[in-house]
């Protein structure tokens with residue numbers, strides 16, 4: 728299940744100058760888009776607005792034609808910092824995220840265990856965050872988002888703090904989960920190779936104010952060096 732996400736004439740700011748100005752972007756249902764851009768250009772602001780954490784000054788965001796007016800379980804988020812409760816086990820953290828769905832205790836438990844199994848953490852369900860490596864903690868964060876069966880998955884540099892090997896494994900896992908679920912994924916990264924490895928489309932944002940500088944489909948198969956060079960050029964001219 729997946730929803731189309733649509734940004735229309737979106738202007739967002741935190742004070743004086745807008746961070747995004749009249750930005751239009753459509754993320755088709757079931758697509759996997761990477762958002763690239765220099766630090767501070769507004770990538771997180773795009774995600775936070777779609778997540779419903781930040782209110783636009785003008786314009787609108789819809790998910791499946793429904794205006795976004797705040798956070799909702801159909802839009803899952805995974806950020807770089809997992810923000811797990813240290814006093815809850817992996818299972819407890821995932822169950823907690825399901826509280827608002829009106830499920831029975833037993834359903835919550837079953838869903839949490841299924842989501843942890845999906846991310847390869849069936850054996851770690853009873854462990855506390857401090858007993859888990861960074862990669863495992865990020866798997867819990869992914870399970871927490873997936874357990875609610877979101878139709879949109881918003882990921883903000885989710886693997887940025889992981890070592891290269893763990894990062895590669897998480898990318899494989901995410902690709903596989905996306906293939907199975909068909910969820911609409913918007914994935915923020917500043918790593919071109921990560922964007923090309925994961926996404927079917929790369930959108931490059933520029934700064935001051937944030938706007939779409941380039942929008943490229945990524946053909947399936949091994950990463951194309953010409954496309955990589957083209958995107959790298961967009962990034963250095965911002």
Ligand SMILES: Nc1ncnc2c1ncn2[C@@H]1O[C@H](COP(=O)(O)OP(=O)(O)O)[C@@H](O)[C@H]1O
Nearest residue numbers: 741742746764765766767768769770771772773
């Ligand atoms: N909560 C906030 N309050 C004030 N300014 C913010 C806030 N969040 C982001 N900004 C500013 O908005 C701009 C875009 O930030 P952000 O969306 O986080 O960029 P990116 O994720 O591309 O690095 C930056 O100049 C940043 O300092």
Ligand SMILES: [Mg+2]
Nearest residue numbers: 770771772883
């Ligand atoms: Mg950011």
